[in-house]
Amino acid sequence: MADYMPLEKQNRTGSLLFLFSASCIALIAGILFSLKWGQAQVSWSTLFDALAYRAHDKVHLYIQTLRLPRTLATCIVGIQLALAGLLTQLTTKNPLASPHIFGINAGASLAVVFGLVAFANLSLYGSMLLAFVGAAAGALLVWSLGGTGNKQYVRLALGGIAVHFLLSSLTEGIIILNQYSTESMMFWLVGSVSQAGWPEVQAILPFFIGGLLLLGFMMPSFRLLLLDDEVASGLGQRVSIVRAAGIVLVIVLAGSAVSICGPIGFICLIVPHIARALVGGKLTVLVPMTGLLGGVLLVYSDLISRAIAFPFESPVGIVTSVIGGPFFIYLARRKGRSNR
Structure with missing residues (x-):
């Protein structure tokens, strides 16, 4: 028995190293394919010359100024959204929770669209500030509907869905009433990384x-959020403060991501579940795997979105919704069977 436990631990460590190595390789490969594939044909040698800044002709500048910042922004946003989803599930103790469902993304979207209509020359940092305000307002509204007591998390889920649809309806109403000034926002509202450049990367990098x-x-x-509130409180921990810090971090991660690329759906929901199925629930392992898989999923989703109507662009939110919709139904049905 004494020899069996170290062997089991070695096997566990080896499997984790393999999973992390495979995820890193998949992310690097996705980044390279994202940089190479597009409307303009680029050879591998040209790509590596551009990444090394060894040449500055038209093709190299195209990679350096358009494809590279777009790919970096896609990777960063994927990581942020996945981690925001994991934190939302931890703080609400709801496996079906995500910033998208709980009104955070919808609040950020509403604030950005309102700012576009109200302010003619809204800057990038201005839209990010509005996104934070809208995300915080959406989170506070949902949390106020949750109340306290044993049914708090159920009320949070129901209130989050209601607030999400309310804020999304208000956003659509503003767009309908201001079609000329918000025409360019339709692509963004579905979730798009096509307009991300170096200014967007520089703006989101500090928050990342x-x-x-x-x-x-x-x-x-x-880690206290993995325990029951009564047990954590009995250990002398301030669970409410930890939960509030988690919600603030969700607002920072999700709000900055939405301000750059719009409310990309289902990344927040499905990636934490995939990571948990692969590496388990230990946070020191789950958190980095969730971030890695978030970057992988969004980078490859962006690649697929470019191929849908090639050579024209399609919103990446279409791909994530096609992937995430059936996955959400599966999770809901599995959760329902476990409750019964």
């Missing part, structure tokens, strides 16, 4: 780095 650092710093505290 700061969010990851805060998540790493708060990791020991977030």
Whole structure:
């Protein structure tokens, strides 16, 4: 028995290393294919010359100024949305929770669209600020509907869905009433990374780095959210403060991502479940795997979206919805059977 446990631990470590290595290779391969494939044909040698900044002709500048920032923004947004989904599920103790379903993404979208209509020359940082305000307002509204008590998490789910549809309807109403000034937003509202450039990468990078650092710093505290509230409180921990910090981090990660690429659906929901099925529920392993798989899924979804109506662009949100819709139905049915 004493020899069996170390062997089991070695097998577990080996499988985790394999999964992380495979995920990293898949992400790197997806980034390279995203940089190479598009309307303009690019050879591998030209691509590597452009990445090394060894040449500055038209093709190299095309890769450096258009494809490279778009791919980096796609990877960053995928990581942020996946981690925001994991934190939402932890803080609400609901496996079907996500910023998209709980009104956070819808609140950010409504604020950005309203800002576009109200302010003629809305800057990138202005839209990000509005996205944070809208995401925070959506989260507070949903949380206020949850109340307290044993049924809090059920009410949070129902209130989140209601708030999501309410805010989405208001967004659509603003667009209908201001068609000329919001015509360019239709692509963005479905979820699109086609317009992401170096300014967007520079704008989101501080929130990405700061969010990851805060998540790493708060990791020991977030482990309390895996316990029952009564047990964690009995251990002398302030569960409400930890949960509030988690919601703030969700707003930072999801709000900044939505301001850049729109409310891309289902990344927040499905990636944490895939990561949990692969590596288990230990947060020190689950968090990095969730981030990796979020980047992988969105990078490859962007590649697929380019092929749908090639050579024209399609919103990446179409692909994530096609993937995530059936997965959400499967999760809901499995959750219902487990409750019965």
